[in-house]
Every structure is written in C-alpha cells, then in structure tokens.
Amino acid sequence: MDFIRVTENPTSYERPQAGVDPADARGALLHTQAQARTPGSALPAQARAGETPQGTPVTAGGSSDPEHSQPAVAETDTHRPRPTPEAIPAQPGQEGTARGGPGGQERRSGQGVPGSRPTPMRRDGDRLRFVGAATRRIARGIDLDEIVMGLCRATVPTFADAILVYLRDPLPVGDERPTGPVVLRLRRTDRIPEERDTDGGFIAAQPPEPAELSTVTSELCEVRPGGALAEVLRGVRPVFADAPAARAALPELLGDAAESIVPGGRRAILAPLRGRRRVIGAAVFLRRPERIPFETDDLLVAAQLATHSALGIDKAVLYGREAYIADELQRTMLPEHLPRPTGVRLASRYLPAAETARVGGDWYDAIPLPGSRVALVVGDVMGHSMTSAAIMGQLRTTAQTLAGLDLPPQEVLHHLDEQAQRLGTDRMATCLYAVYDPVTHRITIANAGHPPPVLLHLGGRAEVLRVPPGAPIGVGGVDFEAVELDAPAGATLLLYTDGLVESRLRDVWTGIEQLRERLAATAQLTGPDHPPPLEALCDEVLDMLGPGDRDDDIALLAARFDGIAPSDVASWLLEPEDSAPGRARRLARSALGRWELDELSDSVELLVSEVVTNAVRYASRPVTLRLLRTDVLRCEVVDDVPQLPRLRQARATDEGGRGLYLVNRLARRWGATRLSAGKVVWFELNLL
Numbered sequence: 001m002d003f004i005r006v007t008e009n010p011t012s013y014e015r016p017q018a019g020v021d022p023a024d025a026r027g028a029l030l031h032t033q034a035q036a037r038t039p040g041s042a043l044p045a046q047a048r049a050g051e052t053p054q055g056t057p058v059t060a061g062g063s064s065d066p067e068h069s070q071p072a073v074a075e076t077d078t079h080r081p082r083p084t085p086e087a088i089p090a091q092p093g094q095e096g097t098a099r100g101g102p103g104g105q106e107r108r109s110g111q112g113v114p115g116s117r118p119t120p121m122r123r124d125g126d127r128l129r130f131v132g133a134a135t136r137r138i139a140r141g142i143d144l145d146e147i148v149m150g151l152c153r154a155t156v157p158t159f160a161d162a163i164l165v166y167l168r169d170p171l172p173v174g175d176e177r178p179t180g181p182v183v184l185r186l187r188r189t190d191r192i193p194e195e196r197d198t199d200g201g202f203i204a205a206q207p208p209e210p211a212e213l214s215t216v217t218s219e220l221c222e223v224r225p226g227g228a229l230a231e232v233l234r235g236v237r238p239v240f241a242d243a244p245a246a247r248a249a250l251p252e253l254l255g256d257a258a259e260s261i262v263p264g265g266r267r268a269i270l271a272p273l274r275g276r277r278r279v280i281g282a283a284v285f286l287r288r289p290e291r292i293p294f295e296t297d298d299l300l301v302a303a304q305l306a307t308h309s310a311l312g313i314d315k316a317v318l319y320g321r322e323a324y325i326a327d328e329l330q331r332t333m334l335p336e337h338l339p340r341p342t343g344v345r346l347a348s349r350y351l352p353a354a355e356t357a358r359v360g361g362d363w364y365d366a367i368p369l370p371g372s373r374v375a376l377v378v379g380d381v382m383g384h385s386m387t388s389a390a391i392m393g394q395l396r397t398t399a400q401t402l403a404g405l406d407l408p409p410q411e412v413l414h415h416l417d418e419q420a421q422r423l424g425t426d427r428m429a430t431c432l433y434a435v436y437d438p439v440t441h442r443i444t445i446a447n448a449g450h451p452p453p454v455l456l457h458l459g460g461r462a463e464v465l466r467v468p469p470g471a472p473i474g475v476g477g478v479d480f481e482a483v484e485l486d487a488p489a490g491a492t493l494l495l496y497t498d499g500l501v502e503s504r505l506r507d508v509w510t511g512i513e514q515l516r517e518r519l520a521a522t523a524q525l526t527g528p529d530h531p532p533p534l535e536a537l538c539d540e541v542l543d544m545l546g547p548g549d550r551d552d553d554i555a556l557l558a559a560r561f562d563g564i565a566p567s568d569v570a571s572w573l574l575e576p577e578d579s580a581p582g583r584a585r586r587l588a589r590s591a592l593g594r595w596e597l598d599e600l601s602d603s604v605e606l607l608v609s610e611v612v613t614n615a616v617r618y619a620s621r622p623v624t625l626r627l628l629r630t631d632v633l634r635c636e637v638v639d640d641v642p643q644l645p646r647l648r649q650a651r652a653t654d655e656g657g658r659g660l661y662l663v664n665r666l667a668r669r670w671g672a673t674r675l676s677a678g679k680v681v682w683f684e685l686n687l688l
Helices: 124-139 144-155 228-235 244-261 296-333 386-404 409-423 508-526 534-542 580-594 598-618 659-666
Strands: 004-008 028-032 162-168 182-191 220-223 268-274 279-286 344-351 362-368 374-381 429-437 442-448 454-456 462-464 482-486 492-496 554-561 569-574 623-629 632-639 669-675 678-686
Touching (some): 124 144, 144 182, 182 279, 244 279, 268 296, 279 296, 344 362, 344 534, 362 386, 362 554, 374 554, 386 409, 386 429, 409 429, 462 508, 569 580, 580 623, 598 659, 598 678
Antiparallel strands (some): 162 182, 162 279, 182 220, 268 279, 362 374, 374 429, 429 442, 442 482, 454 492, 492 554, 569 623, 623 632, 632 678, 669 678
8 A cells, every 4th residue: 555645845956865755856745655566576676585675684574673564465466656756656658667677676766767757646646635735835925925936846846847927017905906907927937957866856956047937938918808818817717728718828928939838738737826806817837748748637736726826925915015004104103314403413223023013102203392402202102013003103293292382391291191091091101201402411301101211421431310210101190200410412312112121031120231231331442532423322232132132112212412512602681672683683793703704794683683673572571582503503582472473475565574584585494483481483594
C-alpha cells in the first residue's frame, strides 16, 4: 500500500534531502514511501538477493528489524512504479520500463527517465493533496506580492512548467466601482529551469528572472468590451487553450507572441481570477510540448488555485487600504512640520507599537504663542486603536484652540479634562503642557498624570524635573498645578510618552532613570561646552529600547533652548495718550541705532506709529511696545482691548483705515492674537 505525504518547501530550487524524492521543490511535495517493485517479486527492487540497499540481511518478515517486521507482500500485488526523480507519477506506457541498473539495483541518477519530462498527478488523491498544500501556501501571504508569489511557487513545477499572472490595474477595493476600461497588467511570471541535476534534483542555481517570460509578452492588456477575453473572464471557469474561446482570448491577453508561448493541444489553461465581487485578473498555466497535456480534472485544480488566489488578493488589497487609512490618520493627527519659533529648536519622533498597530493615542505638538513664546505639548490616550487615535485628534485640536487663547498651562489642562468627560466617561489620557519664554528664559509646566520631563543642562547633567504629577485627563473634579522653572540657554528639554520608559521588562521609574543616564552619557561625548545635536540625540534616546520594550507607541519631543539675549530685547510702556505714537517712533529709532540697523528706521517708524496709534485709540491701560532682534526684527504691541483689528480696503473718501494696509504691504509677516486680557499685534521685517 502506498502512503502519500505532503510537505512544503519555501525554497525555489534546491537539492532534496538524502533518501527523499522531491515531488515539488517549490510548492507541495508528494513523497511516496513505497519502493518500486519488480515484476514477479514481493520485495522492492533495491532489496533483492536477501539484502537491503545497505547490505543488511532481510528477515523472513520482509524487514531487517525483527521488532518492526512487516508481512511479506504477495507477488500478486498490483505493480506500481517508483516516481520519477521529480516524484511525479510516470508517463503512460512507462510502467514496464526498466529503471534499475545491473543486479536489479535502482539507479538514482535520473537517467532512467528523462529528467526534463515531469508528468502531472495521475490520481484524484494526488490532486487533492496538491490543492490542499497549494492553498495553504497561498493563504499564508498577507500582501499582494506574497500571495502572487505563493501561487507561482505552489504550481511550478508540480502542476505547470510556467505561469503568467495578470491583475487589474488599478485593483478595485471593496465596493468601489472602477472607472474607465478594464486593464490587465502582467504582475509576475515564473517557470522551471531548463537544466536538471544528474542526481534527480534541481541544479543549485539562481531562480530564473521573471523577465524571461515578460519580455515576450504584453505587459498591459486592455480588455475590449464584448471581446473574446472579456467573455472568458465573464465566464469565470478555467478553459483549455484549444477551446475556441481561449484561442481567441489568448492573443488578446499575451499579444503577438501568444502562438510562440502557448504549446499546442491541452497544454495551457486560461483561468480567470475572480474576487468577492468582480474579476480581478487572469492566470495562464503552461506545459512544455514534451510533457503530457492537462486532463479534464486539471481544470478543477486550476479553478481552486484561481479562486483561493483571487480571494487572497482581495484580502490583501483591503488590508493595504486599511493600513493606508491608518497611516494617513496618524499622519494627519500629528504635526507634519514642527514650527520654528524664536529662541528654541525642536525635533520629534513617533514610533507605532507594531506594524499591525500603526495608530495610537500618543501625540506631541509645538504651538507658537504671542510674545515669541512657544507651547510644548505631549499626551497619551489609553490604547493604540483607531478609537484612541480619534480621541487623541480631538484632544490635540482642543489643546491648539486653548493655546490660541493664551491660557495658563493649568487652565489648558482643566479644559482638556472637561472635553474628555464630554467625549465619554471612559476617555482617559495623560498630558504635559509647558510654555517656554525665550525672553525671560523661564518655562511654566503643568502635568496631568504624565511621566515627568527630563532637562539636559549644557554641562552634561541630566535632571528629572520635579513637577506635580496631577490626575489624568478625564477623571474630573481635580485641580492642576503649574510650576515655573529656569530654562537656561543651551539646555534641552525632553518630553516623551510612557512607551519610551515603561515595558513588561521594567517599571516606569526604572525606565526614567535609564533615560536620564542615557542623556547624560550622550552629552559627555560632545563635551561640556557643546550640546549634542538635537536629531542625533533623539535617535540615541530611541536606541535605548530593547527587543521587549515596544509594548506601546512612543511620542518624543525635544526642545533646545537658545533664548534671546537681553541685549537683543527693547521694551517700553506707553501711556494711552495722543503723544504715544511720536514717543514710540523716537524709542524705536534709538534702539535701531544701538543695533546698527539704521537702514530700517524709516520702515519701522512708519509701521510702529500706525500700530501704536490703533492701540492707544481704544486702550484704557498702558500699551507695551517691544522690539526683538533675532534672525528678523520683530515688533510687538500689547494692549487691553480684546477686539482684533481687521484688514480692509479703505475707500478714497475715508480718512482712516489705511494703517494695517501699510503693515500688510511693508512687513515680512504680521498678525494679531487675542490674549487672556487683551491682544497683541506684531509684525516682522527682514534684517538687511
């Protein structure tokens, strides 16, 4: 009795293991354990003259091991030849062909049967086992290329000598209705090599390039409505190449080289690939002229292969679309580009928890504020799902809106807490909100259950800042406390989420201490007078993650405090009276003279006069005028009136309304921002 075993081999071409006959070096391998029997003998051909191939005497029971002896096989057993070196049943008419050498010993050199003539599976059991192994291999693929490659590797050479796979371009997704004509693109080709090893296996050479078939076929094929190819694809069922419909469809699919590629007779099968809703491509299975043609039952095999491949391709396309949506969602939730505020440099990183969980609830942000300040925000919504990402997006938008109102950090967290409660009772998040002022070199921080930031000083000392932890956002009914700390020039503030410091292998405080030590060690490499480069510092921090430390997504925001030197700042208080614009012009001219920017005096005096005039007209308290010299010249005018000025086109008969028009024409940039108690109007000029 023959026993058939199905195994799989992921390698394209390799030698079989010792004592094993490879049926398929690329897909399902059919191994027959029964030995070939010579006519008139009850023993295998290799066990003649009372010896096994190794020379061990055979017992009367037919086995060299008395404990595992088997009854002798009767001489009337049905003769079944040994498989060819490719382990595919022998060709019809070759059953009686002698395959042994002198003395009845079987030769394993592959010379008994031509190695270039593999034959198809002859029994239904072989086909079922092959289809099972092939579909399992196809189902293992996740993306499109893996599935198509699985189809090619599973069918060549066991089922066919060559295969061509065409897919729609572009592939439809889900319920989308494609627009325009149906176009098929050659996605992949594969074939068996021309040469064989004398040991019955494949030669140890590189797999053939797919271009060997694609160079003689059409890469693109437009399916004509009502044409022969359209009819075959609409019929869904595979057809032989000698069928009338296929004879007309193959030239349309393969181009002018169809006659030279497709052998005569039933040696080619055209199988449409139908997904869940529509035909998405076609596969062509080819056999060489010296190999026996396909049989009718092979159409069922081709149908199974085409169906499983098409469903897998549909799955891969849907998975790819979901991954694309997740990537786009995460990208839009996070800042595409960090701003470049005055007196601070920024760098950031984001790492998802895993390739299968690309979106999460971690976020970071940097928001420019009035007075050349900047708000630094980092937060973490519990979980890393699409829901967490959606909640994160709402909280980030709320934080940006609150920052635009120039609220204190503790007030921002309080409003975020209220927003989280409106989103749901189980919406929990942690957040740290900090405001840096480059003029005063101070930073104000409020925390809502988030890991504390780490400040790396210029000398190389890393310090975990003492910030009141507070309760997470969403708890409700709690107060948040803000602290104001020094932010010396050259220092670096590192804000991060707990995924960087906490994992299954370490608790959060152990991770924070390791982070502090890593920052200090990195700063030692550049010396006490030079802080480490910001981008390299972020990469160095992420390198501290070990193999088991990626349990959560990670958001990282690093801020290098450069500050603005006191000598580059000029500030005055102006009483809201008619003489204020003239005094503002004189003060601005004097400051520009000290900075050796006299060439800007005319433009600055004109713009300062217009802005201060608008401020003192409605203000009831002193107006603040401030000039900042950095890479640009910035002028800020602060008053206690909350109404923002609007740019409008003055008519020829109007006596006023031209001040902001002049600012808009002469300034590099300008804007107006509402404060908690008033507003600030600012403009910038390029330094000459």
